[in-house]
Amino acid sequence: MTSPVYLDYAATTPVDPRVAELMARHLTLDGVYANPASRSHMPGWLAEQAVESARRQVADLIAADPREIVWTSGATEADNLALTGFMRANRARGRHLVTSRIEHKAVVDTATALEAEGFDVTWLTPGADGRVTPTQLNDAMREDTVLVSLMAVNNELGSIHDLAALAEVIHAGGAVLHVDAAQATGKIALDVNAMGIDLMSMSAHKTYGPKGVGALYVRRSPDIRLEALIHGGGHERGMRSGTLPTHQIAGMGAAFALAGDEREADHAHGLAMRQRFLDGLEACAGVHCNTALDVSVPTIVNLAFDDVDGESLLMALRALAVSTGSACNSASVEPSYVLKAIGIDRIRALASIRFSFGRFTTEADIDTASAELRHALGALRQ
Numbered sequence: 001m002t003s004p005v006y007l008d009y010a011a012t013t014p015v016d017p018r019v020a021e022l023m024a025r026h027l028t029l030d031g032v033y034a035n036p037a038s039r040s041h042m043p044g045w046l047a048e049q050a051v052e053s054a055r056r057q058v059a060d061l062i063a064a065d066p067r068e069i070v071w072t073s074g075a076t077e078a079d080n081l082a083l084t085g086f087m088r089a090n091r092a093r094g095r096h097l098v099t100s101r102i103e104h105k106a107v108v109d110t111a112t113a114l115e116a117e118g119f120d121v122t123w124l125t126p127g128a129d130g131r132v133t134p135t136q137l138n139d140a141m142r143e144d145t146v147l148v149s150l151m152a153v154n155n156e157l158g159s160i161h162d163l164a165a166l167a168e169v170i171h172a173g174g175a176v177l178h179v180d181a182a183q184a185t186g187k188i189a190l191d192v193n194a195m196g197i198d199l200m201s202m203s204a205h206k207t208y209g210p211k212g213v214g215a216l217y218v219r220r221s222p223d224i225r226l227e228a229l230i231h232g233g234g235h236e237r238g239m240r241s242g243t244l245p246t247h248q249i250a251g252m253g254a255a256f257a258l259a260g261d262e263r264e265a266d267h268a269h270g271l272a273m274r275q276r277f278l279d280g281l282e283a284c285a286g287v288h289c290n291t292a293l294d295v296s297v298p299t300i301v302n303l304a305f306d307d308v309d310g311e312s313l314l315m316a317l318r319a320l321a322v323s324t325g326s327a328c329n330s331a332s333v334e335p336s337y338v339l340k341a342i343g344i345d346r347i348r349a350l351a352s353i354r355f356s357f358g359r360f361t362t363e364a365d366i367d368t369a370s371a372e373l374r375h376a377l378g379a380l381r382q
């Protein structure tokens, strides 16, 4: 069986071969294999150097100080540490958290757990373009608001938040901004100081690095206090204990360095791929774009299809590796909560598919995708 054309880069990216090659050198006896916390011998120092050089690479991509980077197992853990760690550490200052209805589950479920713990959460509903406005946010701010968590780029729609404008409102209200940037690194320019970001979650595997590693940016000035969630050897200045996975971290560092070097080329490639894909579907009737293209990254396009059942369409598209945001439970298929939140009705949401491209997507991949779609729509609508 030939493998399907991979158009699910927003779920995860393949590791860049240059990153994989470097990671392999951080595993075996002839490479950098020791525990980076072993301070009494040379192999330990080399491992520590590798970790610190990766920390600088991650910090450089977002214009931060390396001392502001805390390693985690991914963006999910970074989101948990940011929200729970911050709300618990600052409970004496206020109990109010603001977030949106289209955040990733790592934020939605953490905020819901905090509600159960006695914190108060305001859930903002974004506009049809997948964005919360500064005015909306301003209306939600209260005396006791201590944290606002909004994503940089939405994983289902690709929409980009105007973080600098939102940060102004947040800081005027005396609160702190946490950003989930899992889908943003390497896609948009990120500068934590220029954009007023205080906490930021990142993941390696959305940016051509390995799965299982990520980081949380934690501002040092003014100092952001977090309560640790994982206790142990006091690694990462007590914020996240556990032996550091040198090969994963070196991989994330290399992937983020490439993301900086190649961001413009990746962006231009994404734009070309998106245009080719949309051009290939021009002749198809009943295709709607759920993504507001002018305010979104070029690599995510969410489309809805009239007069087809979403599940049947996905079955007919087995030559493509794509995804829907729908959630299956034993009784039914539930439409994506993100599409619902931006006002898309149930039937259209169930007939929506996210296509996401990336660095290794070829014109031939795009042409296969549009041909498969034209064919499937024709067959299903007959």
Ligand SMILES: Cc1ncc(COP(=O)(O)O)c(C=O)c1O
Residues within 6 Å of the ligand: 010, 011, 073, 074, 075, 076, 077, 104, 106, 151, 153, 154, 155, 180, 181, 182, 183, 202, 203, 204, 205, 213, 214
């Ligand atoms: C916006 C967003 N946040 C968080 C995550 C979770 O990241 P990780 O897989 O690194 O835990 C994802 C990945 O699905 C994501 O797209």
